[in-house]
Amino acid sequence: MAELWQPMDWGRVAAARMGEFVTGFVSSATIQFRVVAALMLRESRTRFGKSQVGYLWSLAEPIAVVLTFSALFRALNHPAPIGSSLPVFFATGMLAYHNYRRTASFCSNAFTANEALLTFPIVQQVDTLISRGLLEFFTSILSLLLIFGALHLVWEVALPVDVGPMVLALAALSIIGFAHGSITAVVGHYFPSWPRFDELLSRPLFFVSGIFFVPSALPPSVRSIVSWNPLLHGVELMRSGYYPHYRSDTLDVGYLLGVAGVLLLVSLSAERVMRLRSERDN
Amino acid sequence: MTIRFRNVVKTFRTHGVRKVILRKLDLTLPRRNIAVLGGNGAGKSTLLRLIAGADRPDSGAILREGRVSWPLGFAGSFNGSLTGLENARFVARIYGEDTERVIGFVEEFAELGESFRMPFTTYSSGMRARLAFGVSMAFRFDWYLVDEITEVGDTSFREKCRTVFKERMGHARMIMVSHGLGSLRSYCDMGIVLDRGEVLVFDDLEDAIAYHEANMRGAKTGVLQAAG
Numbered sequence: 001m002a003e004l005w006q007p008m009d010w011g012r013v014a015a016a017r018m019g020e021f022v023t024g025f026v027s028s029a030t031i032q033f034r035v036v037a038a039l040m041l042r043e044s045r046t047r048f049g050k051s052q053v054g055y056l057w058s059l060a061e062p063i064a065v066v067l068t069f070s071a072l073f074r075a076l077n078h079p080a081p082i083g084s085s086l087p088v089f090f091a092t093g094m095l096a097y098h099n100y101r102r103t104a105s106f107c108s109n110a111f112t113a114n115e116a117l118l119t120f121p122i123v124q125q126v127d128t129l130i131s132r133g134l135l136e137f138f139t140s141i142l143s144l145l146l147i148f149g150a151l152h153l154v155w156e157v158a159l160p161v162d163v164g165p166m167v168l169a170l171a172a173l174s175i176i177g178f179a180h181g182s183i184t185a186v187v188g189h190y191f192p193s194w195p196r197f198d199e200l201l202s203r204p205l206f207f208v209s210g211i212f213f214v215p216s217a218l219p220p221s222v223r224s225i226v227s228w229n230p231l232l233h234g235v236e237l238m239r240s241g242y243y244p245h246y247r248s249d250t251l252d253v254g255y256l257l258g259v260a261g262v263l264l265l266v267s268l269s270a271e272r273v274m275r276l277r278s279e280r281d282n
Numbered sequence: 283m284t285i286r287f288r289n290v291v292k293t294f295r296t297h298g299v300r301k302v303i304l305r306k307l308d309l310t311l312p313r314r315n316i317a318v319l320g321g322n323g324a325g326k327s328t329l330l331r332l333i334a335g336a337d338r339p340d341s342g343a344i345l346r347e348g349r350v351s352w353p354l355g356f357a358g359s360f361n362g363s364l365t366g367l368e369n370a371r372f373v374a375r376i377y378g379e380d381t382e383r384v385i386g387f388v389e390e391f392a393e394l395g396e397s398f399r400m401p402f403t404t405y406s407s408g409m410r411a412r413l414a415f416g417v418s419m420a421f422r423f424d425w426y427l428v429d430e431i432t433e434v435g436d437t438s439f440r441e442k443c444r445t446v447f448k449e450r451m452g453h454a455r456m457i458m459v460s461h462g463l464g465s466l467r468s469y470c471d472m473g474i475v476l477d478r479g480e481v482l483v484f485d486d487l488e489d490a491i492a493y494h495e496a497n498m499r500g501a502k503t504g505v506l507q508a509a510g
Contacts (some may be wrong), residue, residue: 037375
């Protein structure tokens with residue numbers, strides 16, 4: 001005699017399945033959180049060493065850029081587009097851009113730098129990406145606090161008016177950097193020379209992200225092209241938080257966050273596809 | 283507590299050449315100390331990685347009961363610029379164990395002295411092996427997967443390893459890959475042979491060894507007839 005499902009059984013089965021799913025999800029999430037946290041701590045140890053010097057050294061490059069361009073603009077008698085200080089203007093832009101660039105860089109070699117780690121079955125490749133991305137984000141926040149703190153204390157530079165948009169800018173740029181780096185890492189898994197090529201292709205972004213100019217100073221035709229660059233929006237958002245009266249017509253926060261979201265989805269999917277295939281091809 | 287392979291297929295493609303490691307394996311590994319035998323390149327290390335979960339099968343599933351270690355080998359997966367202590371701490375963290383306890387155990391077990399707080403790159407091969415051992419033994423797994431353990435250290439250290447292993451084997455089991463038959467004989471009581479995509483199970487380790495050696499000599503037909 002065939003057993004017939006009663007409507008009540010369906011309800012019970014569904015509830016049981018849901019319960020399993022939630023428990024399974026929570027425990028996997030806990031494990032992933034634990035692994036990512038451990039990776040981040042390990043990563044910061046190897047990156048910055050035991051002394052503070054390693055960390056300060058990583059700021060050397062952006063500081064050098066800021067100082068060089070400040071000197072250059074001063075020599076050309078070009079005033080700061082906003083406010084009265086050239087270095088501060090460049091610093092706001094550089095902090096934002098450099099966050100993106102460093103995140104993209106570090107994520108793009110997350111796989112090769114951490115190969116030995118994957119012997120521990122509990123560590124997944126995506127964990128190495130996420131841990132690097134998060135570490136870069138927190139480092140940038142720290143840089144933000146240190147740099148503007150130092151500028152304020154030593155040179156009496158004004159503190160940011162509203163830190164909120166600045167943190168949001170860093171978050172969005174971190175995500176874009178993470179996505180870019182992850183996609184590079186995934187493609188680099190199949191084509192090992194891709195990461196170098198990608199870095200070359202990305203260099204022009206340095207000039208069109210608004211570190212050295214404000215979009216309103218550009219001719220409209222150029223402005224409309226450049227405003228497709230999400231990094232520009234990140235820089236503008238950063239500046240709108242720092243400066244008391246700066247309102248940018250070009251800034252579109254929705255665009256920035258939208259691009260970040262889409263890129264995040266694409267990069268995570270790409271990593272997933274790679275993971276499903278990677279053990280097939282050695 | 284068993285480890286079950288359900289229709290597991292695993293192939294590798296290196297430089298366009300496709301090699302079948304496992305051809306639809308359906309097998310249950312019982313709760314015993316198991317030796318894994320096979321020729322070079324047969325896929326023994328891959329099999330261990332599959333059991334550990336460090337690699338995934340192309341299709342099929344592996345169902346594990348109990349905590350399975352990572353493939354314990356000579357070098358472990360330690361970061362050169364971190365100290366032995368920091369490496370141990372990292373592994374403790376990812377497995378969710380009390381970091382202080384693990385560090386304490388490894389420091390005492392591995393007998394590295396001051397080097398425990400020096401970067402891993404400064405270690406000799408013997409020291410690296412002792413650290414790897416120490417870290418592996420710091421965790422209570424139900425299944426220890428051992429890949430080509432070479433006995434390192436002086437006699438007293440080897441004795442310590444053996445004692446700890448034996449104590450663990452009270453409640454844990456070992457799956458071991460080794461070309462040293464002596465090691466296999468002292469730890470395992472049954473064997474499986476990996477041969478061109480197939481896994482043959484032998485309830486008695488000596489039968490497994492006999493089959494494997496005959497295989498290597500190329501006299502397969504005779505052994506198959508004798509084993510029935």
